[in-house]
Amino acid sequence: MSKIIGIDLGTTNSCMAFIENGKTTIIPNSEGAKTTPSVIAFTKDGQRLVGESARRQAVTNPTQTIASIKRVMGTNYTKRINQKDYTPQELSAMILQKLKIDAQNYLGEEVKQAVITVPAYFNDAQRQATKDAGRIAGLEVLRIINEPTAAALAYGLENSYGQKIMVFDLGGGTFDVSIIEIGNGVIEVLSTSGDNHLGGDDFNECLAQYILSEIKRMYQVDLSNDLMAKQRINEAAEKAKIELSSMTSTIVSLPFIATSSAGPINLEMTITRELFNRLTQKLVEQTILPMQNALNDARLLPAELDKIILVGGSSRIPVVQEKIKEVTGIIPSKSLNPDECVAMGAGIQGGKLSGDVSAMGSYDVLLLDVIPLTLSIETVGGVATPLIDRNTTIPTSHSQIFTTSSNFQTQVEINVLQGERPLAKDNKSLGKFKLKKIKRAMRGVPQIEVTFDIDANGIVSVSAKDLASGNMQSITIENGSHMSDDDIERAIHEAQQFASQDALLKERLVFKNEVESLIMQVEGALSQNGKQLEKTVKSQIKDELSSFKKLTKKVNFETCSDEEFENIKVAKQRLEDTAGIVLTMSQNQM
Structure with a gap:
């Protein structure tokens, strides 16, 4: 049986892994790197580039280079290139196709099947789109698993003792938090939360916008519509972000970035970690609510967590790690490689599906995942x-x-x-x-x-x-x-924002249904058993029913005043009490 590979189809970079001799092995691409940029480009002569070669030429070919396509998976977005419209599935399939070819060259055999990971907060359309991308690339996608779950699977194989962990996954374009319990051969997801539009791209954008504004301030030149200059600034911002994870300051150097009336502009500016933290403060704050939601849904206090695992390249940002500690009181662990652990988990799942787990011994665990939305x-x-x-x-x-x-x-x-x-x-x-x-x-x-x-x-x-x-x-x-x-x-x-408002509106709509049902029940009971009632009793019920119908006939239950709503409640109870005898007769006959 051919190998089933695990693929982390990332926003910024993608990675592959498989099980070999009972161990998880990262599959290098044709360039020898363990991760592949999730970038596609079309050259003027019709050539298609994927990966590092596409990323390298982005500055000189910005209009026909596509990155971060994962952010629009499952939508009706299209990218028009050379008079042809490409869907996110088709563009993602180009990345998967390169990964498949590179895996085949490394393994020396044909690769037909894969396990692909997605953000835990991907909805149904996004998951289906990911499967379709795999099919377009010539891969049978045997399983779609959530990225934090895959990371937990990679972590749990080496740490199978009973524990509860938080997987904090901040990637290039998406953010997920999962609470996972590991123990007794079971990896069970207790809850998941997240933000499908928060990731490293947003941190890059914050810094890139600052650089653009500084160029405008210092040189009175607006480069916001210069695609080539913007691409250079975006790359410089990403490089600075990465460097600031290990240094307290870095220099952004952009020679000949533009031309002013005074001549060429050679930009060189120092970016400190303190400035970066200030620019991205709102983005960091956005990670708080998903962490709290995941803990609340799992019915856990932060103190009950045994460990916090970091996943995704952007989880390396120091201020993000500081925010995790501030919210949970726990210093996050750096025991896993955040760029590779998701692919490793997918590779393990592929090994389980292919039967390679026989070589994994005690590594054979049961994986229990969850749905993200009701x-x-x-x-x-x-x-x-x-x-x-x-x-x-x-x-x-x-x-x-x-x-x-x-x-x-x-x-x-x-x-x-x-x-x-x-x-x-x-x-x-x-x-x-x-x-x-x-x-x-x-x-x-x-x-x-x-x-x-x-x-x-x-x-x-x-x-x-x-x-x-x-x-x-x-x-x-x-x-x-x-x-x-x-x-x-x-x-x-x-x-959460509209919880109280929603509860009131739902109560009123449910009550409206109860009102309509009561009127029908009383009318039906009178028609069926009215002859068995005393005339005075029957007349009283009919009068009460008539008054109630008149009271509720033109009421808009969603917008009526609280006083009117309460009056109808009282009238409904009065009709139920008055018509109780005939309603009971009907129920007994049923």
């Missing part, structure tokens, strides 16, 4: 009814019975949602489908079983079945969901 369906009143909560272990399946909202309804639309808000309109719709030919019946009678299945890759399938007729429809959520980085980033943040 999955729901839309129900009456625009409510998002959860079926699978975020941080549920996968693979998983869950079914729930729903019913119709109108008499003799013959079809229902299933709107599949992802997010933490209680109302459907505030979450991301992953897809919709219709269940038709429902057996005709009164409202509330049909039983429609909705089932969510999530595989080990975090890919979602949803089915709906009318239990009376046996008719069933299903959907596998495909790439069309296009949930943007900003959408998923906002999902948790907005849920």
Whole structure:
């Protein structure tokens, strides 16, 4: 059986690994390096460059060089090059194709299968897009696993004693925090949180903008629209960021960066770590909430953590490490190589799938991952009814019975949602489908079983079945969901921001459904058993029902005043008490 390689498809750099003689080995690329820049370029003569060769010519060919494509995976973004539009999947596939060829040259055999890692906070569309990129590159993607989980797998093989760890993964374009428990041959993800639009690129941009502003201040030259100059400044900013992780100051030198009325501009400026920290303070602050969310969801205090593992090149930034210590009280460990450990974990998972774990002895562990966001369906009143909560272990399946909202309804639309808000309109719709030919019946009678299945890759399938007729429809959520980085980033943040407002609105919509159901139940009970009631009792119930219908007829439950809402609550209770006798008679007959 051919080797199954593990691939860390990174925003800035990518890396490969596999299991060899029971040990994880990093696969070098054709240039002999252990990591490959995730950069693609198209030259004027039609040649395609990938990796280091593409990165080297970026300054002279900025318009046809593409970097950080991972940030737009799963969206409808396209890049037009030489009269052709390229999708993120196609561009990512070019990187994967180079990695595949380099791996084949190193291993001396054909590589057909791979395990690819993604940020823990990648949504369904982004995961599917990553699988599609692999398929375009000629790879069968056997498993998609979360990057922090892969890092924990690499760490756990050498540290299998019982412990709880935080994996802090700050890469080139994304940020994830996972709380993971290791012990008894099991690596279990307890919770995950993150920000799909925070990474080293943002730190580079902060410094690059400062350099641009200084050039404008000192020389009265605006280079913000000079693509070649901007590319040189971006590279200088990244280099300075890296150097400031080990030095307290560095010099940015950009000879002939531009020309002014006085002649060529040769920029040379000193950037201190203190200045860098000040420029990037807001970015560092953005790491706090995901850490707190992950701990809260895992129901752990920082003191209960045994270790914090750093993953991703940007986790080397000293002020980031200081913020971790400030939030948790723990000095983060540097025991893993942050550039290689994710690929190593993917390689281990590939070894497990290929059967190479027989050579790994006690390294054979069970990996339990989770979904990052709650999955729901839309129900009456625009409510998002959860079926699978975020941080549920996968693979998983869950079914729930729903019913119709109108008499003799013959079809229902299933709107599949992802997010933490209680109302459907505030979450991301992953897809919709219709269940038709429902057996005709009164409202509330049909039983429609909705089932969510999530595989080990975090890919979602949803089915709906009318239990009376046996008719069933299903959907596998495909790439069309296009949930943007900003959408998923906002999902948790907005849920916390608007928690109290959402709770009140959901309460009112649920109450509205209860009001409508009560009116129908009382009307049905009177029609069925009214003759058995004393005239005075029947008349009292009808009067109360009439008053209640009049009171609620034109009420907007979402916007009515608290006083009006409370009056309806009291009236509802009064109708329930008055009509209790006839409602009980109907229930007994059922």
